[in-house]
Amino acid sequence: MEIFVQQLINGLTLGSIYGLIAIGYTMVFGIIGMVNFAHGDVFMLSAFIALIFFLILTTWLGISSIALALLIVLIVAMVLTSLWGWAIERIAYRPLRGSFRLAPLISAIGVSIFLANFVQVAQGARNKPIPPMVQDVIVLFQGASGYNVAISYKQIIIMAVTAVLLTIFWYLVQKTSLGRAQRACEQDRKMASLLGINVDRTISLTFVIGAALASVAGTMYLLYYGVVSFNDGFVPGVKAFTAAVLGGIGSLPGAVLGGLIIGLIETFWSAYFSIEYKDVAAFSILAIVLIFMPSGILGRPEVEKV
Amino acid sequence: MNAPSITTTAPTDAVTRRFDLAAALKDSGKSALITLGLAIPILSYRTEQSGADLFLSQRWGLVAIMCALVFGLRLFLHAFTATKAYRQATPSAHQATEPVHAEPSAFQHVSKFAIPFFLGIALAFPFLIVMIQGGLGESRYWIDLGVLILTYVMLGWGLNIVVGLAGLLDLGYVAFYAVGAYSYALLSTTFGLSFWICLPLAGILAAMWGIILGFPVLRLRGDYLAIVTLAFGEIIRLVLINWVDLTNGGAGISSIPRATFFGIPFTNDEGGFANLFGLEFHTMHRGIFLYYLILGLALLTNFVTMRLRKLPVGRAWEALREDEIACRSLGINTTNTKLTAFALGAMFGGFAGSFFAVRQGFVSPESFNFLESAIILAIVVLGGMGSQIGVAIAAIVLVGGPEILRNLTFLQAVFGAGFDPNEYRLLLFGIGMVAMMVWRPRGLISEREPSVILKERKAISGSLVKEGHG
Numbered sequence: 001m002e003i004f005v006q007q008l009i010n011g012l013t014l015g016s017i018y019g020l021i022a023i024g025y026t027m028v029f030g031i032i033g034m035v036n037f038a039h040g041d042v043f044m045l046s047a048f049i050a051l052i053f054f055l056i057l058t059t060w061l062g063i064s065s066i067a068l069a070l071l072i073v074l075i076v077a078m079v080l081t082s083l084w085g086w087a088i089e090r091i092a093y094r095p096l097r098g099s100f101r102l103a104p105l106i107s108a109i110g111v112s113i114f115l116a117n118f119v120q121v122a123q124g125a126r127n128k129p130i131p132p133m134v135q136d137v138i139v140l141f142q143g144a145s146g147y148n149v150a151i152s153y154k155q156i157i158i159m160a161v162t163a164v165l166l167t168i169f170w171y172l173v174q175k176t177s178l179g180r181a182q183r184a185c186e187q188d189r190k191m192a193s194l195l196g197i198n199v200d201r202t203i204s205l206t207f208v209i210g211a212a213l214a215s216v217a218g219t220m221y222l223l224y225y226g227v228v229s230f231n232d233g234f235v236p237g238v239k240a241f242t243a244a245v246l247g248g249i250g251s252l253p254g255a256v257l258g259g260l261i262i263g264l265i266e267t268f269w270s271a272y273f274s275i276e277y278k279d280v281a282a283f284s285i286l287a288i289v290l291i292f293m294p295s296g297i298l299g300r301p302e303v304e305k306v
Numbered sequence: 307m308n309a310p311s312i313t314t315t316a317p318t319d320a321v322t323r324r325f326d327l328a329a330a331l332k333d334s335g336k337s338a339l340i341t342l343g344l345a346i347p348i349l350s351y352r353t354e355q356s357g358a359d360l361f362l363s364q365r366w367g368l369v370a371i372m373c374a375l376v377f378g379l380r381l382f383l384h385a386f387t388a389t390k391a392y393r394q395a396t397p398s399a400h401q402a403t404e405p406v407h408a409e410p411s412a413f414q415h416v417s418k419f420a421i422p423f424f425l426g427i428a429l430a431f432p433f434l435i436v437m438i439q440g441g442l443g444e445s446r447y448w449i450d451l452g453v454l455i456l457t458y459v460m461l462g463w464g465l466n467i468v469v470g471l472a473g474l475l476d477l478g479y480v481a482f483y484a485v486g487a488y489s490y491a492l493l494s495t496t497f498g499l500s501f502w503i504c505l506p507l508a509g510i511l512a513a514m515w516g517i518i519l520g521f522p523v524l525r526l527r528g529d530y531l532a533i534v535t536l537a538f539g540e541i542i543r544l545v546l547i548n549w550v551d552l553t554n555g556g557a558g559i560s561s562i563p564r565a566t567f568f569g570i571p572f573t574n575d576e577g578g579f580a581n582l583f584g585l586e587f588h589t590m591h592r593g594i595f596l597y598y599l600i601l602g603l604a605l606l607t608n609f610v611t612m613r614l615r616k617l618p619v620g621r622a623w624e625a626l627r628e629d630e631i632a633c634r635s636l637g638i639n640t641t642n643t644k645l646t647a648f649a650l651g652a653m654f655g656g657f658a659g660s661f662f663a664v665r666q667g668f669v670s671p672e673s674f675n676f677l678e679s680a681i682i683l684a685i686v687v688l689g690g691m692g693s694q695i696g697v698a699i700a701a702i703v704l705v706g707g708p709e710i711l712r713n714l715t716f717l718q719a720v721f722g723a724g725f726d727p728n729e730y731r732l733l734l735f736g737i738g739m740v741a742m743m744v745w746r747p748r749g750l751i752s753e754r755e756p757s758v759i760l761k762e763r764k765a766i767s768g769s770l771v772k773e774g775h776g
Contacts, residue, residue, distance in 0.1 A: 035529045052347040092740045110739025117733040276548040283537040
């Protein structure tokens with residue numbers, strides 16, 4: 001029981017991170033129908049940006065307040081990662097609209113390989129650890145066997161930041177003109193452009209929002225694990241994609257829901273079955289969902305247009 | 307996805323002015339600024355480790371060089387496109403009156419001689435190298451490089467069946483390579499079977515895995531299929547790492563029996579290859595044998611593919627690539643057609659895998675990661691999907707190029723002593739894949755011989771073919 005509750009907390013934390021990345025996949029898929037394979041690497045890149053700014057703030061500028069440092073790092077990482085997201089879309093995806101159907105995916109794989117190796121060349125191949133930022137825990141209750149169920153401040157921060165950002169984001173998509181333009185482009189791009197929506201700009205903004213949310217996930221990942229390496233983008237990226245597919249690709253609440261489910265499955269699998277096969281479990285879920293339930297939990301069934 | 311053409315604004319007045327320097331400078335400046343933004347902080351600071359702590363070192367000089375480079379390139383691009391637009395705007399005398407007529411292209415004239423030429427080079431390669439280097443021992447490096455390149459040529463040709471001909475994007479091709487390698491490693495170490503028995507077995511096993519994995523996923527649409535094959539590739543690698551009882555886990559399987567000359571071992575004793583043929587013993591005999599082995603396997607792949615393209619199933623593959631819905635409407639069994647492509651591609655991957663195992667004498671799961679799949683895919687994509695000679699050239703450039711660059715000492719003088727082009731190899735692969743999709747989505751060699759000819763031979767150029775969105 002105690003282990004179950006503890007794993008539930010850990011799983012939800014991990015799931016929030018996956019959910020944040022999954023939104024980037026699901027939005028891009030919704031609007032231009034491509035799997036943005038490089039999104040996991042954008043997430044990794046943002047973790048590196050956060051790492052470097054954290055070092056600048058703490059060692060050079062001597063900011064001792066962790067909360068302030070974290071806030072600055074979060075904002076800076078969001079801005080700079082958004083720029084990357086924009087530039088990637090502009091260079092690698094926009095010229096391919098109207099090209100043959102696998103072209104954007106192949107281009108995205110190219111971007112993914114480029115980003116991982118760019119970071120490797122620029123920052124070195126070794127794992128980059130940072131000193132733990134927040135270490136305190138709150139003991140929720142003590143089990144009969146003396147096992148403490150605890151939630152750490154880190155986990156609270158991650159869940160709180162995720163919840164706040166999702167609310168802001170939800171407002172952005174549902175209530176603002178940008179969100180309306182985006183949903184219009186999702187439904188019919190040609191019609192949207194005829195009605196005076198700047199489609200290219202809307203698509204760019206989608207990538208920017210996706211990258212910004214990925215950078216939040218990257219910062220949280222760094223906060224949670226305290227270590228990042230250049231090939232950390234691939235596996236979380238695939239898992240977040242699994243989350244997006246499981247939740248129903250194209251559906252925003254689905255992405256978050258899928259992220260939480262994948263996070264929970266992964267932690268419970270590691271706790272009760274085998275930690276070695278946790279990635280196999282995630283990849284198997286991806287295959288099973290795509291084969292048997294391609295529209296996911298909350299997604300609309302896909303209609304093939306001729 | 308059809309891009310609405312309304313959104314792209316055609317710069318009609320830009321043509322009249324030849325080259326607007328101010329605008330070009332402004333735009334180039336903007337690009338340079340964006341580069342600066344992208345370079346902060348990932349390029350401008352480098353995290354170095356000392357003991358348990360990280361510290362930062364600054365590299366603003368590098369950032370400045372990058373920005374200047376982008377500025378210059380952008381400016382050049384502006385000047386280039388401006389003059390090109392100007393030239394196109396001035397009408398030439400016989401423009402638009404000429405009917406679109408597909409002549410046999412220059413490439414086809416060249417390819418008539420190029421293919422026998424390349425084949426001749428490939429066949430004579432070991433002898434040429436031995437002659438140039440002046441001995442068997444000295445030519446070891448070059449022959450090993452040749453073997454490596456040919457392995458990738460074969461893998462590229464194998465994947466070309468799946469990606470290039472049938473249009474199925476397979477991101478987990480390395481799984482079949484792994485199945486082939488582990489089939490040979492396990493069959494030979496546990497049952498003592500020889501390479502020549504294991505080779506077809508490995509191919510059959512890989513093809514079986516291709517069918518097992520392919521059957522449930524092949525009804526998925528293009529990019530879903532790609533992701534699922536990626537997942538399968540990773541699952542197979544993770545199982546190979548974690549199933550220690552069978553595969554010895556991450557430590558891999560070592561002391562795999564070496565290749566023999568159809569049963570005659572390459573040893574320095576009675577009954578060895580050298581002794582039997584009256585040659586002086588040399589370890590490179592095996593190397594040269596391996597070279598011809600992989601050349602034979604690669605040519606077999608090529609031959610089978612070329613023949614299959616003329617059969618109904620091959621035509622169905624290419625039709626499927628162009629438009630799946632049209633295929634289904636015409637009564638082609640798309641599942642079977644895809645499955646044969648998948649299984650055949652997997653079989654050649656399995657052959658290549660068992661060759662890999664016999665050459666290395668050692669297999670471990672780390673040889674079969676996603677990056678390997680991505681490299682093979684890059685070879686197929688850059689070579690021009692579907693073009694056999696293009697794939698071969700891409701393999702030579704992508705695999706051989708960095709190896710040759712590494713040995714050019716003047717590069718080390720320019721970039722510093724620690725310069726290793728292999729570090730930048732994958733970086734350039736990534737850029738290359740993007741650039742290819744942007745500029746030449748049909749690949750370096752986008753012109754192909756049509757598989758089926760009606761009465762007369764016509765060239766199909768990439769610009770005349772529009773791919774369907776099936």
